[in-house]
Amino acid sequence: MKNRRFIYGSFIMIFMNIFTRFFGFTYEILLSKILGAEAMGVFQMATSLLMFFLVFTISGVPTSVTKFVAQEVSLNNKYNVEKIFKTSLTFNFFMSIFLSFILFSFSEFIAIQVFKDKSMMIAVYLLIPPLIIISCSNIIRSYFYGRKNMVTPSVSQTIEHFSRFIIVIGLFFILRPIDPFYGTLIAILGISIGEFFDILWSIFSKKRLYNYEIAKPDNAWNSFKTLSKLLTFSVPLTVSGIFSVSLNFLNSILIPSRLIYAGYTSSMAMASFGRITGMVMPLIHLPFVVTSALVVSLIPSLSEQIMKGQYEDIKKDISLSIKATLLISIPLTICLIIFHKALALNLYGDILVGSYIKILALGTPLIALQHLFLGVLTGINKQTSSTINRMIGMSIRVFLIYVLVGNPKYQINGFFISFFISNLFILLFDIISLKQAFKFKMDYLDLIGKPILASLFMAMYIKITTGNLENLSLISFPALLFIILISLLSYIFILILTNAIPKDLFKRIFLFKNR
Template sequence: MTKKNLVTGALILTAASFITRVLGFVYRIYMSNLIGAEGMGLYQLIFPIYMLAWTISASGISLSVSKLVAQENAKREYGNISRIIKISVLLSVGIGLIISVFIYYFAPWIATSILKEPRTILSLKILASCVPFMAAASSIKGYFYGLQEMTKPAASQVLEQISRMLVIYLLASFFIPKGLSYACALSVIGMCVGELVSFLYVLISYKRNKQRKKKVKKPTLNWFQSCSALLVMAIPLTGNRFITTLLSSIENIMIPIQLQAFGMSNAEAISIYGQFSGMAMPLIFFPSMLTGSLSVALVPAVSEAKAVNNTRQIHRTVSKSIHFTCLIGIGATCLFAVFPKELGLSIYNQADVGDMLYSMAWICPFFYLQATLAGILNGLGQQISTFKHNVIGSIISILFIYFLVPVYGFKGFLWAVIVSSIVITLLHLRTVLKYTSLTLELSKWVIRPALAAVASSLTAKYILNHYLLTQFSLRWSMAFTLIALTIVYIIFLFVLQSISKEDLKTLKRNI
């Protein structure tokens, strides 16, 4: 089997992520205008339950499939791969069905006792229907990630988003007039249809992929051995992710409650939560489509290199990944720090979102590095380390939310996010350096990109104020400014020798 390169896989996922996020922004802008900040807040309250369901039914199994398939592929044991994927789908669907029944029957209790929002009962019952499909799709995607065949998972992302948007558009006139409870339910219906379409696509792709392959030798692992190998890896991964996801869910659920303790009404607290989680954070994380795709591709790439003891490849992969992530993160910081109001007004027509963007701008490099470093650690088999670090960060965040939000309001929550993210990233980085013996290149990774980002953002700001705004609307002016900012930033990176022609040649060879 032809070995797929890390860069190729990351670029494929990045292209899909770019399309998905652009569509997602169109979707969020449409939804924010349709149901308002309070409606977005209700929708975001459903996400902790969604993430817990995915974590229990799919997260550990999917990552285990990715790693095991990569290892068996490196050893050319193709028969074992087929057996592993069959067992993983059976396990994930079985667990998903149990979770679906639980969510459906306990939806009133979850909504009133945990989320403290009875208007989410209908949404939770609808959400229950898609858990088995979501779990099965994640397992099959793990198969493709393990083979480093990123096209199929990437296409499924795009199809999922298109399906979601189409459902919202077609059903909006029926649901929206019925109130925020039904508006929130409409968003969940769109999400469920997207999960179903994604599952059907990856399932058909898997069937076709098997048919194209030549007959392979019998698996060397029997059913018990395959199941054991999967569970030995999946159980601790799922346990770790469950605890970290549970802590993260507690954070998200606490935010509106503690904002009310600060003195806000229920509607105000839900609205601010909706602005932050449904509007500001998607913008903050938009550039991370590049680093997020990289983190997914890193797991099988590093696992495969480790399986054959290729230390040189591990060093090269880790170094390039950290460097690339720093370039994106530092560039994003200057973008959101210099143009927060313009972005908030041009995209959502809400200046308050711009204030949130400015406050979160400085944490972008840590946000993005956190995902990349986690992918490296998972590829190195250091899941326990990522678990410990995430638990520490979540505990810090929960303590900040509990004690500071009732006193300082939303600023207390922003401090919680910033401090916990910095702590997790630094702990991840320390562990990666320990297990790879990598040397920090602060000048190339941080100082030069920072200088390039400052110079390019100030240049773009000048162009926006003195030329573009006098000729175009704010929305078009910002579109042209982003293009100019990207081009100038890349030029300054070359001038300051943070990237070189050799880097481009390496990228070209690897595509």
Template structure:
């Protein structure tokens, strides 16, 4: 049997898998940007909001609902109930995945005519449509394993999915490039289909390998409450529908951006080609960089749901408060340096990764959304674990409404243009996350120590930001005398990032932002970090 993990250990496993996947994805984006330029990236990105929106309709809330219900049943030793939840969810997602996949295929012409308004986006949309079917089924298996508080299957399947996706996507993008940008972009989007198939096959293999253990538990269960398909479906829907609506908001925002941003850039005086390029810089270059730190908090949120759900089932409120406090502090400790680092190194990073310093303009603004996006994800995981699935939806809807109003107004101003869309995103996430945090405090009784949550980490991140700025400036001057500009920038950027990480880590100990108790929760690495900190006399 795959072992149960603490929520921190589960988060570490998912984070490692997520970072590996994002690293692979970053290499893919760099290569793809070099192949099809920012205009081609714009076509590629025009398919993705539609795909993610429809995927949210077919899957989003159900894996989390499965995770929560499976963990609740296992906490009560109801293994029959846990397997029943999985089978009902699998049936539901197989059907919904097929229907939504077909809808995306048949509706592609409508999308390019009335939404993206670029007919070249048709082929990338159609090529990606089958992925929804396979991802929907795959997400059920992930939710089932997560409910058992074992995150290895999800993490491993993510890496397999990403490796396959990137390999196939790059091969097809190169192979189809002579036919035109739209065909090359379509080859890139088809990678999602191949990745989903291989990720699903891996999870199916694990399920059948582990099936005997759960079957034995069900067999030995004395009392088996016979619950109808409809009753289980209702319980899943009760949790999943609000989560699905909440998960739909972000893809819907992206679709609205697809409609609003290019259109309002036209109003500001930009040509279609230039508007598409600016849209590509925001959504295909700046936003993915700002979302990298969210890998960790998504992992925290996924791991928190079954952990808090189990604690709630057992009425262990002290554990709920302890896990919530630790998760939120970790979120801020990780989100703040990521935001400041992206702001300080916006130009060097976009030059290094995309050979496009213009993308630094929206990146400098959207960098600070990292803090609020990560906080929103973590607090959403806590609220979902508590069964408060509607609240994050309401809070995100309010933030999204304000974002749309701001984006519509600011993006049409010639002197603001794409920066307006970035600023609107920042404000929207800030509102949603702070409303979430307020409700977590109320429902858990958690006390916020502002010194530990904000003041100490801000001192640490300020020192890091100053060092990174000075480090890059002087290193770039030094390397410019030795190497070509591109190599000089790469060396100065990478060394500055490394130096910033070291300084920030040391400052966390010096300011007391991280305690011995915090380190003890980190599996395997924690004891090593304690010994290292003691040797350096900073703990």
């Protein structure tokens, strides 16, 4: 019965991720159309600023909570489980208050130096509520993950996206036409709206499911020991997060400025940045629907297996996760390349986005595997290695952006080059770190060869059935979705013929054998 509940919970999590991603993706598309490329670029800069401050509270501590809660649950130390929750929640709350004070104090400086507009101080103020709410909601969510309760946080995230979608898009509809400046402020306010409903559900669920008094045992952790364990484990992840977000935030400033240096106007530079971050990246990150579910399941599962010395099981689960990631990301890459014009016109009404999609689609498997390996390395206590890998990769990206994007010969192509080179380095370093930890061989024909073969068959099927691929840019969105669906069925057909999908694939993904 316990195994069945876990299978059911994991299935619900993946399903809810797809449902949530649908709302999130639709919201991003509508937001792009309403705001336009330039205002979308400003909104992305605001979210980058928020992430810069959030990284101190959500990059390491929540993952530590998931890991230690899973360990203490496996040892049936209920008191320690609740101690971890209360200590981490208190720490994140006061840390977020401190960060909010800094954000408020430097609001004028940030508005002038980052947004180049003093009136954007209002936008900076609107980032304070989500800074506090997200810092706390991530702790609650991680607590549920540690208990292997995947359903509750999945529902809370669905509520977050649904409420934000309804309220923000509703406001845009009521207030239309709306000035891009006020539209950007509403979009930033929408972050708080969604997160507010998220944390309400999470708090209610925590009290309903795990609200009980526990006698203090002899081996109980005190607050100091609990915080010490959490921070010791989270420091490498936090350092990695700070470094990564800082460089991403630097990129959000560097890319437009270097494009201007290379000959773009200010409006053209911001529009190009908005197209990449607000329109193309949501498509490139679609595999995260699956990999995020795998990562959340892997971290507590691998933590338990490490404690029990089940190394062969660890190798099998890691291999399975890699296979599932590639089975999703490789055909998505082919679809994005083939349908790049149709997607750009149907989703955004912007043909320039199509050329960006066609190029960046090749990076989809890279970033999907990176996301997976980050969770794997964390689960096997190699978070320091993953931190170093990402610091090196992101440093390379910033250097190449500065050198290439500002060169009139490359301009925006300089970003594409830096994107691929930095991601390749990170992935290569992650693979080396993983192989150093566990000496296992990967079946490259099964992991990579079969998905590529099936994807090529899918591409041929699309070519044969549509004739001229250029005509795809003229079809309606419902017709586009139908063609993509039929194409994916042809992909799955070849996977079945080549035995690329084992009979127990989904059972093993959901269950991870629940050891």
